[in-house]
Amino acid sequence: MILGSDFDNTMVDYNALFYQAALGIGLVDGSVAANKTAVRDHIRKSDGGEILWQKLQAEVYGPRINEAVLFLGLCDFLTLCIKNKIPVYVVSHKTRFACRGDVDLREAALSFMEKNDLFNSSPYGLSLERVFFVDSRYEKGEIIKSLNCDVFVDDLIEVFCESSFPADISKFMFAPQVIETPLEVDSLLEIEMVKTWDELSEIIFAEPFISTVGLKDGK
Numbered sequence: 351m352i353l354g355s356d357f358d359n360t361m362v363d364y365n366a367l368f369y370q371a372a373l374g375i376g377l378v379d380g381s382v383a384a385n386k387t388a389v390r391d392h393i394r395k396s397d398g399g400e401i402l403w404q405k406l407q408a409e410v411y412g413p414r415i416n417e418a419v420l421f422l423g424l425c426d427f428l429t430l431c432i433k434n435k436i437p438v439y440v441v442s443h444k445t446r447f448a449c450r451g452d453v454d455l456r457e458a459a460l461s462f463m464e465k466n467d468l469f470n471s472s473p474y475g476l477s478l479e480r481v482f483f484v485d486s487r488y489e490k491g492e493i494i495k496s497l498n499c500d501v502f503v504d505d506l507i508e509v510f511c512e513s514s515f516p517a518d519i520s521k522f523m524f525a526p527q528v529i530e531t532p533l534e535v536d537s538l539l540e541i542e543m544v545k546t547w548d549e550l551s552e553i554i555f556a557e558p559f560i561s562t563v564g565l566k567d568g569k
């Protein structure tokens with residue numbers, strides 16, 4: 351089995367950081383919920399909100415990325431991948447520079463991964479050589495196809511809907527907060543929703559998934 355995952359908001363939890371960063375410059379107050387979606391929706395409603403939101407994102411994904419945290423359960427999940435000889439790829443739609451910032455966002459993401467000990471010397475699990483940054487969602491689908499991933503995890507449904515996204519792959523949508531997904535898209539594309547990495551572990555490392563997908567093509 352080969353597993354691929356998105357990075358921002360799938361492996362990395364920015365919820366508290368978005369709230370703190372917005373609070374620090376007075377873009378939100380205590381009445382706004384401390385998560386990314388609530389912060390974004392609140393800021394976008396204000397005057398010049400779209401630009402303020404873009405600036406905040408440049409700050410959070412750039413110079414302040416090391417204040418973000420890994421989603422709970424991710425490290426245990428990666429340990430299980432090593433134990434089960436499953437290579438893990440990260441494929442992230444991330445431009446090198448934000449439209450309103452001058453920090454290299456890809457370098458910032460790599461430094462976050464190193465600081466959080468995501469790379470190790472094992473031939474399985476995650477390593478620097480298995481991290482890919484792309485400029486578009488179309489390219490993301492193409493890379494996932496070329497890597498022969500059997501499973502992909504992402505917080506954005508649009509990624510799975512991209513025309514380049516491989517059809518014969520198990521799709522898991524990472525949705526820690528309840529979100530509305532159009533049912534017809536969901537059933538058509540056979541996307542499974544998971545709220546946590548522990549929940550994903552319970553599916554992937556259990557029967558029948560591990561046998562059927564793991565032995566599918568002898569990987």
Ligand SMILES: [Mg+2]
Nearest residue numbers: 356358359505
């Ligand atoms: Mg994402």
